[in-house]
Amino acid sequence: SAVISQKPSRDICQRGTSLTIQCQVDSQVTMMFWYRQQPGQSLTLIATANQGSEATYESGFVIDKFPISRPNLTFSTLTVSNMSPEDSSIYLCSVEGPGRTDTQYFGPGTRLTVL
């Protein structure tokens, strides 16, 4: 399986600021996804990061709040914009591929605390 790294691993941020989270994979993958896990909760899909085009967002998530980039097949970023304490969560990227394997592998996550 692919080796996935995320930066930063954790951060404490002030209300109203933005944080960009990076996801790097050691091999080319077909699909990359971003999930949010609020404290004590399960994972919720934010969006699918599409290479070379705009991300596909799930219901309840918008590009202005969570802009995503995917410039190539091994890298993606998620920005959490204009943060509030309700954004305090673990943010995880996952990958599938190359090709359609149906199995997703997850990065170690970024633990974000907003004060």
Place this chain on the structure above:
Amino acid sequence: SQQGEEDPQALSIQEGENATMNCSYKTSINNLQWYRQNSGRGLVHLILIRSNEREKHSGRLRVTLDTSKKSSSLLITASRAADTASYFCATTPEETSGSRLTFGEGTQLTVNP
């Protein structure tokens, strides 16, 4: 809303015992996967079972799938303290494109030494 519901929400057993966790879902699926998460870290993929499969094994893990009841179970045999973690099922609904996963609420398993 979450596709899957898991029970129990929390399970505490002694080392050496078996642990069974259940997952139910609402719509037809392409496949169902089980993941483990240790203390808020990243998820570790355990096993994938496709909609045309009924049972699958991997080491001490046994997964069953009953599409008529829209349910799955994960059995961990001869549990160890290191198995202490949260376990999530995740489904790929049949009507969705791509491989978007919908997660259940998870079961917190504690294995006491």
